[in-house]
Amino acid sequence: MAHSAAMLPILYSFRRCPYAMRARLALRVAGIALEIREVVLKNKPAALLAASPKATVPVLVLPDGRVMAESLDIMVWALTEHDPEGWLARAEAAQPLIAINDGPFKAALDGYKYPERHPQMTRDQHRAQAVALQLQPLEALLAPGPWLLGPSPSLADMALFPFVRQFAQVDRAWWAEAGLPRLDAWLQRLAGSPLFESVMHRLPPWQQGDAPHRL
Incomplete structure (x- = not known):
């Protein structure tokens, strides 16, 4: 069943952050469909601040409202959902x-x-x-x-x-x-x-109202 963008998990990320990198690697290998929002760390969007007052990346917001703000938690969650390579x-x-x-x-x-x-x-x-x-x-x-x-x-x-x-x-x-x-x-x-290259695409900084980007 296809999911609308509104039903997808949302990942707030920063391309060069090593914590965000490892979260993206796990989400990608697990095949988790999600929306990715590139964050400018000097100008963090209000939606990120609302989701996680700590306001560091990565932050994963699930459709049921749960928020994960630690990269290892995101990795384990994704791999618990699907771990095709046995990480x-x-x-x-x-x-x-x-x-x-x-x-x-x-x-x-x-x-x-x-x-x-x-x-x-x-x-x-x-x-x-x-x-x-x-x-x-x-x-x-x-x-x-x-x-x-x-x-x-x-x-x-x-x-x-x-x-x-x-x-x-x-x-x-x-x-x-x-x-x-x-x-x-x-x-x-x-x-x-190829896995690493697939999670390192450059994205424009996300702003409210932007069309969603998929990981």
Whole structure:
């Protein structure tokens, strides 16, 4: 049965946000039909503020009125609806990796990317902390094969990938010489995948009254 746009879930997103990226990846692989609204973070629409006073992206508004404002909640909801590639099969094993990623690694990444906002350490110190906390352990995890937790992609790969991608883009010359060959191959494999390309289309900023865009 076809759904009208008014009956579809609505995803407030920002193309370059790693949290929004991982939500879009899960929604896409799950085949969830939805309307996507690109947000300008400096000029957030009233509809987003009304749905989620926290006003960060991603935010998913379901037709029944439920609101999800955490990217991992959105991922798990989508994959619980439909998980054709088995991303949730190793979800429990993924949790410690995601906890490090979303906590101390993200803090170190922010310090590396914006050292002027985090002057308690130098840029190089923030980078070294990120490498020790997360990137070297991920390199070791990839020794047996191409994915973090087994022979196929899982929640861990998809939840961490956008953040590793962001880290690599801060200083591409440094990354190329970082001595993380397995992690770099993993990153390139995901960044070049049709799935990732399908959730990275550029959209105009959404305004009230716009015709809906589908993910």
